[in-house]
Amino acid sequence: MRNALIQILLPVSVLFAGGLKSPAEFLGYELGDYFTYHHRVVSYYEHVADVASNVKIIPYGKTYEQRPLMVAVISSDENMTMLDDLRMDNLKRAGLIKGKASGKKVGIVWLSYNVHGNEASSTEAAMKTLHALADRKNKSIQKWLENTIVILDPCINPDGRDRYADWFRMTGNRWPDKDPLSREHMEPWPGGRTNHYYFDLNRDWAWQTQIESESRIALYNKWMPHVHVDFHEQGVNNPYYFAPAAEPFHEYITDWQRELQTMIGKNHAKYFDENNWLYFTKEIFDLLYPSYGDTYPTYNGAIGMTYEQAGHSRGGLAVETEDGDTLTLKDRLTHHHTTGLSTVEVASQNVDRIVAEFTKFFVEGKKKPQGEYNHYIIPKSNNIDKVNDLKEWLDKNGIEHRVASAGKSVKGFNYKIGKKEQVRLNKGDLVVSAKQPKSVLVQVLFEPRTALVDTLTYDLTAWSLPYVYGLDAFAIKGDVKSSTARHFTSKLKEISGSPYAYILPWKGIHDLKFLAYLFKNNIVVRVSYEPFEMGGVKYGRGTLVITRKGNERHGHSFDEIVRNSAQKFGRSLKAASTGLVSKGKDFGSSSMRVVKRPKVGLISGDGVGSYSFGEVWHFFERQIEFPVTVLGSDYFTRIPKHDFDVLILPGGSHSYLNKEFLNELRHWVRSGGRLIIMDSAMDKFVDQKGFGLKKFATDEEKKASEDKDKERNLTERLKPYKDRQRSGLSQNAYGSIVKVKMDNSHPLAFGYDDSYFSLKLRNRRYAYLPKGWNVGTIQDSTAIVSGFVGYKAQENFRESMVFGVEEIGRGEVVYLSNNPLFRAFWYNGKMLFGNAIFILGN
Numbered sequence: 001m002r003n004a005l006i007q008i009l010l011p012v013s014v015l016f017a018g019g020l021k022s023p024a025e026f027l028g029y030e031l032g033d034y035f036t037y038h039h040r041v042v043s044y045y046e047h048v049a050d051v052a053s054n055v056k057i058i059p060y061g062k063t064y065e066q067r068p069l070m071v072a073v074i075s076s077d078e079n080m081t082m083l084d085d086l087r088m089d090n091l092k093r094a095g096l097i098k099g100k101a102s103g104k105k106v107g108i109v110w111l112s113y114n115v116h117g118n119e120a121s122s123t124e125a126a127m128k129t130l131h132a133l134a135d136r137k138n139k140s141i142q143k144w145l146e147n148t149i150v151i152l153d154p155c156i157n158p159d160g161r162d163r164y165a166d167w168f169r170m171t172g173n174r175w176p177d178k179d180p181l182s183r184e185h186m187e188p189w190p191g192g193r194t195n196h197y198y199f200d201l202n203r204d205w206a207w208q209t210q211i212e213s214e215s216r217i218a219l220y221n222k223w224m225p226h227v228h229v230d231f232h233e234q235g236v237n238n239p240y241y242f243a244p245a246a247e248p249f250h251e252y253i254t255d256w257q258r259e260l261q262t263m264i265g266k267n268h269a270k271y272f273d274e275n276n277w278l279y280f281t282k283e284i285f286d287l288l289y290p291s292y293g294d295t296y297p298t299y300n301g302a303i304g305m306t307y308e309q310a311g312h313s314r315g316g317l318a319v320e321t322e323d324g325d326t327l328t329l330k331d332r333l334t335h336h337h338t339t340g341l342s343t344v345e346v347a348s349q350n351v352d353r354i355v356a357e358f359t360k361f362f363v364e365g366k367k368k369p370q371g372e373y374n375h376y377i378i379p380k381s382n383n384i385d386k387v388n389d390l391k392e393w394l395d396k397n398g399i400e401h402r403v404a405s406a407g408k409s410v411k412g413f414n415y416k417i418g419k420k421e422q423v424r425l426n427k428g429d430l431v432v433s434a435k436q437p438k439s440v441l442v443q444v445l446f447e448p449r450t451a452l453v454d455t456l457t458y459d460l461t462a463w464s465l466p467y468v469y470g471l472d473a474f475a476i477k478g479d480v481k482s483s484t485a486r487h488f489t490s491k492l493k494e495i496s497g498s499p500y501a502y503i504l505p506w507k508g509i510h511d512l513k514f515l516a517y518l519f520k521n522n523i524v525v526r527v528s529y530e531p532f533e534m535g536g537v538k539y540g541r542g543t544l545v546i547t548r549k550g551n552e553r554h555g556h557s558f559d560e561i562v563r564n565s566a567q568k569f570g571r572s573l574k575a576a577s578t579g580l581v582s583k584g585k586d587f588g589s590s591s592m593r594v595v596k597r598p599k600v601g602l603i604s605g606d607g608v609g610s611y612s613f614g615e616v617w618h619f620f621e622r623q624i625e626f627p628v629t630v631l632g633s634d635y636f637t638r639i640p641k642h643d644f645d646v647l648i649l650p651g652g653s654h655s656y657l658n659k660e661f662l663n664e665l666r667h668w669v670r671s672g673g674r675l676i677i678m679d680s681a682m683d684k685f686v687d688q689k690g691f692g693l694k695k696f697a698t699d700e701e702k703k704a705s706e707d708k709d710k711e712r713n714l715t716e717r718l719k720p721y722k723d724r725q726r727s728g729l730s731q732n733a734y735g736s737i738v739k740v741k742m743d744n745s746h747p748l749a750f751g752y753d754d755s756y757f758s759l760k761l762r763n764r765r766y767a768y769l770p771k772g773w774n775v776g777t778i779q780d781s782t783a784i785v786s787g788f789v790g791y792k793a794q795e796n797f798r799e800s801m802v803f804g805v806e807e808i809g810r811g812e813v814v815y816l817s818n819n820p821l822f823r824a825f826w827y828n829g830k831m832l833f834g835n836a837i838f839i840l841g842n
């Protein structure tokens with residue numbers, strides 16, 4: 001059957017190959033003359049697939065701005081006739097699906113271009129590389145395809161790329177101006193690096209909070225390539241960077257993964273030497289944080305690599321470099337084209353070894369996990385929504401999970417207290433085993449502490465999932481009897497009749513979504529500021545109470561709206577037939593506050609961190625679906641602030657805020673406004689008149705700190721020059737996890753326990769608010785739970801306010817020094833932010 005197909009296909013492909021156009025023939029200009037719009041790139045890829053029988057397009061989704069996402073798959077004609085069998089065989093060898101691989105062994109190389117939209121040469125290279133692979137005249141390349149499947153994603157981030165490409169076309173001179181000071185080399189806020197919501201997609205591989213990543217990883221998991229390359233660009237004066245990567249390597253990275261990186265690097269070096277191009281290896285780009293385009297594939301068994309060309313948005317079409325040379329877009333795309341093909345070449349030469357080592361990675365991983373623990377247990381006593389959301393996330397990553405089929409008492413590491421102790425495993429608890437094909441990925445993501453070889457890294461050093469989700473969990477060494485996991489459900493009770501009120505405990509993001517939805521339907525909701533008891537059930541602070549009273553205008557449809565909304569969000573409402581509680585305050589009490597539907601303004605633009613802004617924007621639009629008005633920092637000082645109930649200043653320098661305007665903001669707060677100041681935006685308010693935010697609690701404390709700095713600076717004068725990079729580490733707190741003590745009687749912390757695990761990203765400390773509520777606090781450096789914190793930075797973990805509320809007149813200022821919405825993956829922070837928006841100040 002297959003042979004017959006080939007006989008039919010071959011003459012056709014030979015005939016069509018004549019119709020293959022080069023990118024220049026198709027586009028009407030030489031590659032490098034312009035930045036090609038994304039839709040033209042897609043058209044070119046479709047053209048090649050139309051005329052070359054060995055190229056197939058697989059669409060995999062759409063961006064937020066509705067641009068198509070797709071890959072091209074290319075191999076030999078023979079391989080293309082059995083593409084799906086070859087794909088499945090690969091998954092079977094890894095044990096990711098059942099069955100025995102029976103077909104031939106092929107290598108799978110996946111090349112991802114332009115994840116950072118303004119690193120724009122690589123999508124141009126992607127067209128050149130597809131053409132080279134599809135060109136039948138090139139016999140040596142056709143030979144590689146006999147044992148290799150190449151998957152090309154010409155643009156991971158089309159929205160960001162077109163933001164840059166559009167801007168450049170609008171801004172660039174008629175003839176490229178190579179003067180680095182010209183406007184065409186100075187991209188304005190927010191730049192094209194990120195996607196529509198200003199998320200860095202090269203930090204989102206594991207979390208998949210963005211539509212582009214979620215869609216892509218679904219396809220990635222169907223293929224599980226052996227080699228993955230993420231093409232980037234860096235500063236205009238840097239030589240080309242390719243593998244092998246820099247330390248720290250995560251300790252689970254295998255010798256083979258290191259070895260093949262080096263072989264590929266040597267092959268690139270050969271081509272670069274022939275052309276006298278400069279390059280470097282083993283510096284800067286490390287392999288640790290699991291959500292990059294190199295580490296994520298690496299923890300999924302591939303050889304994952306980052307390649308960096310000089311250019312970036314400073315590159316334009318041509319730019320003068322510091323050695324007096326001119327770097328052109330043509331140079332940039334030629335280098336990326338060269339390394340792309342060179343990668344395929346090395347893969348093809350080593351297919352047998354690649355397939356054998358890839359198989360070994362999964363089989364050995366399953367048999368003998370490398371780390372200290374074999375199983376990660378999430379007790380079913382946790383909030384069910386959180387457990388289900390974690391399960392959904394595990395599914396997205398192809399990680400198996402099961403439930404314990406018997407209970408027992410075992411020794412294990414308790415995440416919450418950070419110690420080993422005797423723990424109780426119960427039947428029905430969620431079990432994530434390290435004894436599965438994706439063993440390495442599981443361990444990297446669940447281990448309580450990241451195993452660091454070296455600390456000079458580029459990003460976070462802690463991300464352990466139980467802390468991310470705020471789950472009680474433990475890790476154990478021994479084995480666990482388990483069975484296939486089901487969905488955890490809390491039974492949705494049918495409520496009939498017309499109750500006096502509906503009740504919903506306040507526990508997490510789904511309750512927040514439900515509240516936002518009720519607002520859209522104009523339902524009046526109350527929130528309980530005190531705990532109460534009713535019908536033998538205890539309700540905590542923050543519980544939503546939806547009384548018939550106040551909702552009369554909905555008439556009979558009131559019950560229908562509330563019940564349908566509960567159904568939509570899977571909320572288990574309780575019905576109350578009376579407003580009289582058995583313990584606590586009755587429904588008519590003043591501690592049952594009406595939740596006002598807030599009009600929210602969010603500041604964007606120059607002076608605002610685009611990531612931080614984007615995280616808040618994404619939270620409103622995509623996570624809770626509640627309207628937010630985006631304001632520009634260039635006109636913010638002129639707007640009528642009284643139109644808003646809540647104003648949010650995301651992280652950033654907020655350089656547009658002068659003293660008079662801070663004073664105006666304070667007046668607005670006094671008259672009932674709520675100002676939410678996040679992250680680095682707080683620095684603008686330290687020691688400012690009318691605001692209680694201070695770096696030091698007292699003058700003595702300030703003096704003692706300055707004296708200490710002075711003393712240390714003296715000793716540091718004698719540090720050797722060679723240690724300059726490393727000594728900077730002592731001041732860093734690279735995304736560590738800290739345990740914050742919470743006052744959960746305050747509305748900002750409603751729904752939380754008395755502690756909250758927070759991601760600490762900056763080495764900055766704020767003293768306790770002298771007049772105000774210190775809702776989340778850190779007492780000392782024992783709060784550090786996981787990740788790297790330099791010894792000087794540790795001194796800042798003393799008596800500090802992390803989350804606080806200062807009441808001014810009828811309004812309040814909310815300080816969130818650790819960003820609870822960071823990269824949208826810190827799941828347990830979302831409700832805290834929701835409290836600040838909806839629950840506070842009622």
Ligand SMILES: [Zn+2]
Pocket residue numbers: 116119231232233
């Ligand atoms: Zn990049």
